[in-house]
Amino acid sequence: MNPQSTIFIKGNSLPPGSKQEYNITVYTENQIGIINRITIIFSRRKINIQNLNSSPSEVPGIHRLNIVLEETEEVIKKLVRQIEKQVDVLKVYYHTNDEIIWQEMALYKVPTDIIAEKVKVERLLHQFGARVVAIRKDFTVFETTGHREETDQLIKTLEPFGLIEFVRSARVAIFKDSEGLYKKVKEFEKQQPSEEVVENEYLDRQSEVFTM
Numbered sequence: 001m002n003p004q005s006t007i008f009i010k011g012n013s014l015p016p017g018s019k020q021e022y023n024i025t026v027y028t029e030n031q032i033g034i035i036n037r038i039t040i041i042f043s044r045r046k047i048n049i050q051n052l053n054s055s056p057s058e059v060p061g062i063h064r065l066n067i068v069l070e071e072t073e074e075v076i077k078k079l080v081r082q083i084e085k086q087v088d089v090l091k092v093y094y095h096t097n098d099e100i101i102w103q104e105m106a107l108y109k110v111p112t113d114i115i116a117e118k119v120k121v122e123r124l125l126h127q128f129g130a131r132v133v134a135i136r137k138d139f140t141v142f143e144t145t146g147h148r149e150e151t152d153q154l155i156k157t158l159e160p161f162g163l164i165e166f167v168r169s170a171r172v173a174i175f176k177d178s179e180g181l182y183k184k185v186k187e188f189e190k191q192q193p194s195e196e197v198v199e200n201e202y203l204d205r206q207s208e209v210f211t212m
Contacts, residue, residue, distance in 0.1 A: 017072050017074070018072065019070050019071055019072050020070065020096065021050075021068065021069070021070050021096070021097055022068070022069060022070070022071060022073075022076050022094050022095065022096060023066060023067070023068055023094065023095045023096075023097070023100055023102070023171070023173050024065075024066070024067040024068075024069070024076065024079065024080065024083070024092065024093070024094045025064060025065070025066055025067075025092065025093045025094070025095070025173070025175075026038065026064070026065040026067065026083055026089060026091075026092050027057060027059075027062055027063075027064055027089070027090040027091045027092070028062070028063055028064075028065065028086075028088050028089045028090060029061065029062065029063070029088040029090065030061065030062070030063045031088045034086070034088050034089070035052075035054060035065065037086055038065065038067075038083055038086065038089075039052070041079065041082050041083060042067075042069070042079070045075075045079075047069060047071065047075070047079070048069065049067055049068070049069050050068045050069055050070065051067075051068050051170040051171055052065065052066070052067050052068070052170055053065070053066045053169070053170035053171055053172055055172070062090065066170070066171055066172065066173050068170075068171050076094050077094075080092045080093075080094055093175070095173075095175065099175065099176055099177065100173040100174060100175055100176060101173065101174050101176060102147070102171050102172065102173035102174075103145045103146060103147070103171070103172055103173075104145065104146065104147070104148060104151060104168055104169055104170070104171050104172075105143065105144070105145045105168070105169040106143070106144055106145070106146075106151040106154070106166065106167065106168040106169070107133070107141055107142070107143050107165075107166070107167050107168075108130075108141065108142045108143075108144075108154060108155070108158055108163060108165075108166055109139050109140070109141050109163070109164040109165040109166070110139065110140055110142070110158055110161055110162060110163055110164060111138065111139060111140075111161070111162045111164065112135065112136060112137060112138060112139055112140045114161050114162050115140055115161055116140075118161055119161055124142075124157070125142070128144050128146075128150070128153070128154045128157070129144055129145070129146065130142045130143060130144035130154065131143055131144070139164060142154075142158075151168055
């Protein structure tokens with residue numbers, strides 16, 4: 001494993017062996033079964049994944065998984081090494097919450113008649129940065145984005161008014177100290193130009209292309 005392949009934690013003042021929330025980011029080819037193979041690595045070690053998000057990345061054909069869990073840094077390093085051994089995985093990084101910019105989206109369903117009578121909707125929307133996405137005779141749906149503490153606070157605010165349903169998305173995150181994968185791939189292509197794109201062409205040269 002390339003010694004630069006993992007972004008190590010800077011300024012971590014926690015005692016050795018302490019657990020905290022980490023974000024593992026996996027760049028992978030969009031192949032059937034890859035998410036299952038990655039999650040098995042966690043389940044075999046009886047490690048709970050708090051949430052998992054899969055989306056396209058800035059590079060066409062390459063997907064990006066963001067996995068959130070609470071563990072020690074020693075365990076995180078071992079997980080990163082195991083994930084990088086998967087055939088379709090191009091690169092894996094891990095970060096603390098301080099090293100990323102992240103958001104979660106949440107939807108809240110409340111009774112329309114109660115919310116209209118007992119809550120000043122405009123003030124509520126402004127306070128939590130929320131917006132109305134659907135208004136029906138029997139219910140209204142609000143949407144907001146933010147950190148977990150922010151979306152949880154809106155739950156507490158709406159509960160007294162008959163919160164019918166709540167759902168929150170998995171986390172989406174962007175590194176603070178990265179120039180992105182697209183630039184690195186393009187730089188590598190300039191140094192090593194090829195006539196056509198070949199499946200898995202970067203897999204045997206991961207440390208050259210995907211070191212951030």
